[in-house]
Amino acid sequence: MTRQLHFNLFLHDTGHHEASWRLPESDPHANLSLAAHQHLAKVAEDAKFDSVFLADGPALFSEPGRRPSGKLEPTVLLAALAVTNSRIGLIATASTSYNDPYNLARRFASLDHLSGGRAGWNIVTTAGEAAARNFGLQDQPLHKSRYERADEFLEVATKLWDSWTDDAIIADKESGIHAVRDRVRAIGHQGTYFRVEGPLNVPRSPQAHPLLVQAGSSEDGKDFAARWAEAVFTAQPTLAESQAFYADLKRRVVAAGREPDQVVILPGIVPVIGDTEAEARELDAELERLIAPEHALAQLSTILRIDPERLKLDEPLPADLPDEDEIEGMKSRYTLIVNWGRRENLTVRQLIGKLGGGRGHRTFTGTPVQIADTIQQYFENGAADGFNIMPAVLPSGIEAFATKVVPILQERGLFRTEYTGSTLREHYGLPRPANQLELISQ
Amino acid sequence: MTRQLHFNLFLHDTGHHEASWRLPESDPHANLSLAAHQHLAKVAEDAKFDSVFLADGPALFSEPGRRPSGKLEPTVLLAALAVTNSRIGLIATASTSYNDPYNLARRFASLDHLSGGRAGWNIVTTAGEAAARNFGLQDQPLHKSRYERADEFLEVATKLWDSWTDDAIIADKESGIHAVRDRVRAIGHQGTYFRVEGPLNVPRSPQAHPLLVQAGSSEDGKDFAARWAEAVFTAQPTLAESQAFYADLKRRVVAAGREPDQVVILPGIVPVIGDTEAEARELDAELERLIAPEHALAQLSTILRIDPERLKLDEPLPADLPDEDEIEGMKSRYTLIVNWGRRENLTVRQLIGKLGGGRGHRTFTGTPVQIADTIQQYFENGAADGFNIMPAVLPSGIEAFATKVVPILQERGLFRTEYTGSTLREHYGLPRPANQLELISQ
Ligand SMILES: Cc1cc2nc3c(=O)[nH]c(=O)nc-3n(C[C@H](O)[C@H](O)[C@H](O)COP(=O)(O)O)c2cc1C
Ligand SMILES: Cc1cc2nc3c(=O)[nH]c(=O)nc-3n(C[C@H](O)[C@H](O)[C@H](O)COP(=O)(O)O)c2cc1C
Numbered sequence: 001m002t003r004q005l006h007f008n009l010f011l012h013d014t015g016h017h018e019a020s021w022r023l024p025e026s027d028p029h030a031n032l033s034l035a036a037h038q039h040l041a042k043v044a045e046d047a048k049f050d051s052v053f054l055a056d057g058p059a060l061f062s063e064p065g066r067r068p069s070g071k072l073e074p075t076v077l078l079a080a081l082a083v084t085n086s087r088i089g090l091i092a093t094a095s096t097s098y099n100d101p102y103n104l105a106r107r108f109a110s111l112d113h114l115s116g117g118r119a120g121w122n123i124v125t126t127a128g129e130a131a132a133r134n135f136g137l138q139d140q141p142l143h144k145s146r147y148e149r150a151d152e153f154l155e156v157a158t159k160l161w162d163s164w165t166d167d168a169i170i171a172d173k174e175s176g177i178h179a180v181r182d183r184v185r186a187i188g189h190q191g192t193y194f195r196v197e198g199p200l201n202v203p204r205s206p207q208a209h210p211l212l213v214q215a216g217s218s219e220d221g222k223d224f225a226a227r228w229a230e231a232v233f234t235a236q237p238t239l240a241e242s243q244a245f246y247a248d249l250k251r252r253v254v255a256a257g258r259e260p261d262q263v264v265i266l267p268g269i270v271p272v273i274g275d276t277e278a279e280a281r282e283l284d285a286e287l288e289r290l291i292a293p294e295h296a297l298a299q300l301s302t303i304l305r306i307d308p309e310r311l312k313l314d315e316p317l318p319a320d321l322p323d324e325d326e327i328e329g330m331k332s333r334y335t336l337i338v339n340w341g342r343r344e345n346l347t348v349r350q351l352i353g354k355l356g357g358g359r360g361h362r363t364f365t366g367t368p369v370q371i372a373d374t375i376q377q378y379f380e381n382g383a384a385d386g387f388n389i390m391p392a393v394l395p396s397g398i399e400a401f402a403t404k405v406v407p408i409l410q411e412r413g414l415f416r417t418e419y420t421g422s423t424l425r426e427h428y429g430l431p432r433p434a435n436q437l438e439l440i441s442q
Numbered sequence: 443m444t445r446q447l448h449f450n451l452f453l454h455d456t457g458h459h460e461a462s463w464r465l466p467e468s469d470p471h472a473n474l475s476l477a478a479h480q481h482l483a484k485v486a487e488d489a490k491f492d493s494v495f496l497a498d499g500p501a502l503f504s505e506p507g508r509r510p511s512g513k514l515e516p517t518v519l520l521a522a523l524a525v526t527n528s529r530i531g532l533i534a535t536a537s538t539s540y541n542d543p544y545n546l547a548r549r550f551a552s553l554d555h556l557s558g559g560r561a562g563w564n565i566v567t568t569a570g571e572a573a574a575r576n577f578g579l580q581d582q583p584l585h586k587s588r589y590e591r592a593d594e595f596l597e598v599a600t601k602l603w604d605s606w607t608d609d610a611i612i613a614d615k616e617s618g619i620h621a622v623r624d625r626v627r628a629i630g631h632q633g634t635y636f637r638v639e640g641p642l643n644v645p646r647s648p649q650a651h652p653l654l655v656q657a658g659s660s661e662d663g664k665d666f667a668a669r670w671a672e673a674v675f676t677a678q679p680t681l682a683e684s685q686a687f688y689a690d691l692k693r694r695v696v697a698a699g700r701e702p703d704q705v706v707i708l709p710g711i712v713p714v715i716g717d718t719e720a721e722a723r724e725l726d727a728e729l730e731r732l733i734a735p736e737h738a739l740a741q742l743s744t745i746l747r748i749d750p751e752r753l754k755l756d757e758p759l760p761a762d763l764p765d766e767d768e769i770e771g772m773k774s775r776y777t778l779i780v781n782w783g784r785r786e787n788l789t790v791r792q793l794i795g796k797l798g799g800g801r802g803h804r805t806f807t808g809t810p811v812q813i814a815d816t817i818q819q820y821f822e823n824g825a826a827d828g829f830n831i832m833p834a835v836l837p838s839g840i841e842a843f844a845t846k847v848v849p850i851l852q853e854r855g856l857f858r859t860e861y862t863g864s865t866l867r868e869h870y871g872l873p874r875p876a877n878q879l880e881l882i883s884q
Pocket of ligand 1: 054055056057093123124125126127143214215216217218219220221222233234235268329330331332333388
């Protein structure tokens with residue numbers, strides 16, 4: 001069989017375009033609606049997507065006035081979707097900076113059990129003071145120490161997931177022995193950030209542990225991904241940048257002693273689909289008109305960490321922006337935006353228009369065939385193993401992608417027409433992790 | 443209408459009797475099975491129960507060998523049950539000692555949104571070193587400081603739940619205003635245990651916040667309940683003790699400036715139902731035979747905090763046990779067990795037999811009419827507002843209770859035949875909480 005594409009649907013209430021909630025078709029309460037999320041997951045599952053995904057952070061990040069800003073907590077919401085969907089994978093974002101490994105490892109193990117092996121964890125370190133100030137801190141921990149903590153967090157979590165062997169439970173009613181004593185073991189972790197005794201209070205789950213997904217693209221982020229991630233989300237605005245990222249990350253994976261195909265790279269794309277090119281462009285333009293520029297300005301100034309007064313809508317970005325080194329927040333997003341503005345010599349207004357749709361992800365505007373062609377081009381030219389699909393408007397954008405773009409790729413033999421596995425890791429063609437503790441003790 | 447009973451089903455895989463998993467009818471993997479939990483919740487909902495409830499703690503508490511010991515995390519599991527059940531309330535236990543208020547307040551708000559107002563939180567402080575050692579501590583914090591932290595935790599959580607007014611979201615597509623700015627407010631909490639800026643990133647939920655449930659019966663526990671709880675679980679082995687507890691707690695509620703009927707008191711009962719008395723007693727005896735005494739000994743010695751060697755199966759409890767004051771773990775459970783053993787002059791083996799079924803809760807063994815009579819007696823004599831039903835064996839025990847005992851109580855006009863409200867708080871006849879922050883700012 002030819003190499004197969006993978007698709008993840010990035011769930012985002014009325015769509016990834018920040019003005020999408022204002023369209024006549026949109027339910028502006030979709031962010032809190034179980035039914036709206038169930039529908040999106042169903043459309044993606046009917047189209048045989050590998051997974052759906054929810055972004056997250058423990059703070060109210062955007063100003064609540066201008067768009068739906070409250071979000072249901074992802075592990076809880078995806079547990080509900082596990083019941084209404086039986087095949088598709090369920091990827092929840094959770095922060096290593098603002099969680100305890102015991103609690104979080106446990107929630108993911110629980111989600112994996114109750115979904116029959118469909119849980120995934122998008123591991124983030126959470127930039128920004130807003131989150132820090134909800135957890136007793138004045139400001140975010142340094143970027144470097146966030147990633148150090150993330151490393152140790154993963155060490156603890158994977159040990160906890162391995163604290164029961166797969167054959168620990170024998171459930172022998174006759175002898176009254178439910179689990180074999182020495183197959184459930186403490187982990188006795190003593191580190192810099194954590195001391196965790198274990199064992200976990202959830203037996204090993206169908207996938208052994210959730211699929212590990214990562215989305216940070218700074219140097220530290222990529223090294224972290226190379227060590228831990230099995231799938232990587234990334235925002236890359238051009239084919240060339242996507243290729244460079246792809247090659248760079250696979251190289252790091254090999255340097256970390258792993259096989260390059262054990263990490264699936266999924267750039268984000270914002271498909272804006274029209275039956276004609278003109279129709280697609282009209283949708284694009286309509287969304288751009290709905291963006292409230294003062295809100296977008298505030299957001300951009302937060303990412304760039306400069307005074308909003310310094311951004312003039314009809315002028316280019318200021319010349320004296322800091323280097324990525326000096327940024328403690330979202331390093332790679334920062335660089336992407338600054339480079340984009342400079343490369344295309346955009347005014348702030350133009351830059352905001354481009355970011356409004358995909359926040360730095362690549363927008364593909366066109367007919368279904370044009371979009372399928374671009375996907376195939378990326379896939380066959382070392383830029384992607386699949387895509388993180390981020391429709392500007394939901395549910396219409398995923399309905400259009402599912403019914404118009406997916407069939408073209410299926411016809412070309414590039415995407416499954418039926419699920420062949422039952423777990424999320426099987427969808428992505430990845431092996432079930434071995435048990436580290438079991439190997440050591442043998 | 444006459445005063446109505448309330449029923450909660452305490453979910454516990456194959457039943458509350460520790461040997462229940464060994465019965466031929468039992469699925470020994472029920473603890474990890476979504477389907478098994480769905481079935482239990484469905485039976486309870488068909489019988490018009492107010493709620494189902496999951497106990498919890500962030501550690502592997504019991505030795506895994508002797509009974510199913512792994513547990514799915516409750517908020518995640520109940521989110522899944524929210525989808526398959528549309529009316530019944532969903533009460534999850536979570537610890538104030540081993541969670542951050544921001545994350546936990548958010549998960550409960552999310553569960554309340556996605557269940558349409560059916561979330562409840564059983565607030566516990568979590569006794570024991572096992573949990574402490576999973577969170578970087580050598581031993582549990584002192585009982586007193588656990589309750590101090592719990593108090594401040596509730597202060598923070600309730601402020602977060604009030605950080606959006608009910609009318610904050612206007613979702614006006616025309617003006618592009620989604621939420622009214624000054625209706626979403628930081629809480630700026632600065633306390634001894636927590637500094638939390640807020641606001642929560644989930645808007646106010648259908649119930650305003652989850653029903654607050656509490657289950658500690660020590661002095662500090664009861665004072666905490668008087669301040670915060672809307673429903674209270676308790677283990678009381680006799681009618682007289684139940685009456686004393688009931689009167690004591692209602693008195694404390696009044697002393698805390700609340701109405702006595704704003705707190706619903708639910709003692710636990712273990713119904714062992716037979717169509718004849720002899721049949722009921724035979725089921726009791728069979729379960730007692732299945733208990734592995736060495737395991738029960740180990741468990742008892744942990745609660746009593748003495749060397750297991752000092753417990754002799756055919757002798758009474760040692761005379762020189764410590765006072766409750768010296769116990770930093772589960773104070774009230776400790777006293778209950780010691781008093782029970784002494785009052786009835788039980789051998790350790792007999793005490794274990796009685797505890798095996800209900801861990802200190804009252805066992806009602808008898809025919810459906812006898813059980814209905816006892817329930818009515820408690821209810822009408824100042825001992826209970828309803829019951830926490832803890833069948834020794836599941837699902838058969840709740841099926842028997844639902845089909846044989848509930849109809850008798852319905853005929854007597856003591857229990858609903860249809861749900862009249864849609865939220866958990868409406869089931870318990872409790873008012874929706876006002877918004878503290880809104881009152882202050884007016
Ligand atoms: C598709 C995608 C989704 C992301 N989702 C989240 C998220 O949910 N929460 C979060 O804090 N960061 C999220 N990020 C951001 C990254 O995880 C990371 O925090 C950010 O890129 C900064 O990390 P870096 O400094 O390593 O680049 C996402 C990034 C991408 C590309
Ligand atoms: C019905 C019932 C359920 C309980 N569930 C839990 C639980 O899930 N987790 C827990 O840590 N304690 C649980 N407890 C114990 C109490 O919350 C409390 O921790 C214990 O009684 C010790 O508190 P105290 O010292 O105030 O009595 C439960 C108690 C009762 C009566």
